[in-house]
Amino acid sequence: xxxxxxxxxxFCSYKMTxxxxxxxxxxxxxTGLCNRSSxxxxxxQYATVREEKGRCYLYMKTIERxxxxxxxxxxxxxxxxxxKALEEIDENLxxxxxxxxxxxxxxxTKITQYLIRIRKLTLKRQRKLVPLRRxxxxxxxxxxEKALIAAQLDNAIEKELLERLKQDxxxxxxxxxxxxxxxxxxxxxxxxxSESDAEREEDDDDDEDVEKREFVEAEDSELSDFEDMDKxxxxxxxxxxxxxxxxxxxxxxxxxxxxxLKGPARxxxxxxxxxxxxxxxxxxxxxxx
Amino acid sequence: APPKAVPKTIENQRVYDETTVDPNDEExxxxxxxxxxxxxxxxQTVPKILITTSDRPRGRTVRFCEQLATVIPNSHxxxxxxxxxxxxxxxxxxxxxxxxxxxxxxxxxxxxxxLSHLPDGPTAHFRMSSVRLRKEIKRKGKEPTExxxxxxxxxxxxxxxxxxxRMFAALxxxxxxxxxxxxxxxxxxxxxxxxRFHRYIFKxxxxxxxxxxxxxxxxxxxxxxxxxxxxxxxxxxxxxxxREMDTSRRKFHx
Numbered sequence: 001x002x003x004x005x006x007x008x009x010x011f012c013s014y015k016m017t018x019x020x021x022x023x024x025x026x027x028x029x030x031t032g033l034c035n036r037s038s039x040x041x042x043x044x045q046y047a048t049v050r051e052e053k054g055r056c057y058l059y060m061k062t063i064e065r066x067x068x069x070x071x072x073x074x075x076x077x078x079x080x081x082x083x084k085a086l087e088e089i090d091e092n093l094x095x096x097x098x099x100x101x102x103x104x105x106x107x108x109t110k111i112t113q114y115l116i117r118i119r120k121l122t123l124k125r126q127r128k129l130v131p132l133r134r135x136x137x138x139x140x141x142x143x144x145e146k147a148l149i150a151a152q153l154d155n156a157i158e159k160e161l162l163e164r165l166k167q168d169x170x171x172x173x174x175x176x177x178x179x180x181x182x183x184x185x186x187x188x189x190x191x192x193x194s195e196s197d198a199e200r201e202e203d204d205d206d207d208e209d210v211e212k213r214e215f216v217e218a219e220d221s222e223l224s225d226f227e228d229m230d231k232x233x234x235x236x237x238x239x240x241x242x243x244x245x246x247x248x249x250x251x252x253x254x255x256x257x258x259x260x261l262k263g264p265a266r267x268x269x270x271x272x273x274x275x276x277x278x279x280x281x282x283x284x285x286x287x288x289x
Numbered sequence: 290a291p292p293k294a295v296p297k298t299i300e301n302q303r304v305y306d307e308t309t310v311d312p313n314d315e316e317x318x319x320x321x322x323x324x325x326x327x328x329x330x331x332x333q334t335v336p337k338i339l340i341t342t343s344d345r346p347r348g349r350t351v352r353f354c355e356q357l358a359t360v361i362p363n364s365h366x367x368x369x370x371x372x373x374x375x376x377x378x379x380x381x382x383x384x385x386x387x388x389x390x391x392x393x394x395x396x397x398x399x400x401x402x403x404l405s406h407l408p409d410g411p412t413a414h415f416r417m418s419s420v421r422l423r424k425e426i427k428r429k430g431k432e433p434t435e436x437x438x439x440x441x442x443x444x445x446x447x448x449x450x451x452x453x454x455r456m457f458a459a460l461x462x463x464x465x466x467x468x469x470x471x472x473x474x475x476x477x478x479x480x481x482x483x484x485r486f487h488r489y490i491f492k493x494x495x496x497x498x499x500x501x502x503x504x505x506x507x508x509x510x511x512x513x514x515x516x517x518x519x520x521x522x523x524x525x526x527x528x529x530x531x532r533e534m535d536t537s538r539r540k541f542h543x
Contacts, residue, residue: 124373140418143481144418144481146479147480147481148478148481148507150298150299151476153474153476154499156474157472157474157485157489158497160441161489161491164439165491165494165497
């Protein structure tokens with residue numbers, strides 16, 4: 001009667017239909033499908049296995065208690081031991097239809113399997129999802145941008161590097177003869193040859209020469225633009241020449257958009273210095289491209 | 290005319306932090322001589338770094354790891370493949386690694402960094418943002434070479450900042466090769482640590498040019514733990530608590 005009313009024809013609130021099947025959402029349902037044989041409402045003698053907090057219980061419903069909804073479902077705790085629990089199910093459902101017994105045992109098996117898996121997974125690493133908070137994210141991004149602007153990184157780095165240069169952390173690698181340089185810069189014409197040459201010779205020792213050579217060679221390995229370097233290295237050891245090379249390299253390797261401006265400007269200085277020297281090879285010209 | 294007034298900036302108005310390190314502070318110097326980085330600063334250990342990610346890294350993270358490995362000398366990238374951190378840490382210690390970097394990923398971009406100094410050293414957990422790979426940087430130079438870069442640590446003033454700065458310094462070998470002319474910068478500004486990697490060249494006595502190569506990213510410290518990575522039982526030296534620490538706009542902790 002119940003089945004013909006609810007299950008098949010009219011409305012059952014536990015019934016969910018999909019394209020291929022009908023499901024039953026009733027919590028006491030044994031299989032989960034909406035069938036004549038697995039509807040807990042339509043069958044007056046019914047049993048299910050459910051688990052609560054890791055322990056499995058066998059729920060049974062008999063005709064005698066059909067009038068007392070509160071006492072309708074009888075609950076039996078099943079043992080933790082798998083085989084014993086199966087025996088208990090058998091005992092309790094001893095004269096019950098085969099279908100229900102079989103399905104109960106199947107359901108119990110499935111439940112114990114997933115309980116085992118839960119326990120195993122909790123021992124492994126668990127991924128904790130921490131939700132991002134949108135407002136906070138936005139706030140932090142905005143602050144980061146402002147901090148970036150306030151930081152003025154390039155200037156800070158340049159300052160720090162110059163500080164280190166001043167404090168002589170680089171030793172003798174970089175050789176900027178301060179005073180001679182400035183003088184050479186300022187006085188582009190009238191300075192006597194001998195004076196400038198003498199100063200430069202003082203500044204550049206042999207050691208520094210060697211180191212400068214290393215500097216040059218290392219550059220070779222990094223920056224492959226300079227094929228002419230080989231020629232220049234093997235050429236006569238003119239300290240002035242190497243200085244110019246350093247400057248040239250500086251102008252060419254630094255590519256922050258300042259090179260185009262500095263290129264022609266830079267070219268003037270070496271040119272001028274060439275005039276002062278006696279033995280410079282004109283090969284520096286070919287490098288300027 | 291009235292003299293030009295000094296504009297108020299957040300750095301000017303910064304709330305004075307009582308843990309600011311005084312360069313002549315003896316206690317701090319003593320602490321630093323005896324803390325976990327002492328062997329590094331005494332040149333007893335050479336840094337060897339393991340870089341890894343969280344599970345299943347996506348392309349961007351993988352490329353970022355590789356670039357990081359080129360920037361930091363003596364570093365190796367290993368894939369995670371679902372290994373538990375607690376298990377790989379003893380293995381790392383056995384193989385003589387000094388530092389471990391784990392880059393956490395979310396939705397295909399790296400967003401977190403865990404840096405832990407291995408033989409029982411502090412672990413710092415950062416939030417990473419604004420990651421730019423090498424090809425996204427404009428006007429960049431060629432690849433970073435194998436030379437050991439110099440390290441610049443800017444603006445790490447407080448005690449906490451000091452220890453974080455030392456952590457970063459411990460990543461790089463002690464003797465930079467000036468031939469390489471590379472410099473890695475960790476600049477702290479308002480609790481954000483900006484990392485940049487440049488190549489510099491001295492054009493003259495007073496002028497230097499820098500060219501950015503290498504990846505860039507920004508970090509924000511979330512927590513600092515005393516021992517190696519342990520989320521449950523670790524002893525936290527410092528955690529960023531939003532409710533307490535983010536109240537004032539002029540108060541910074543690093």
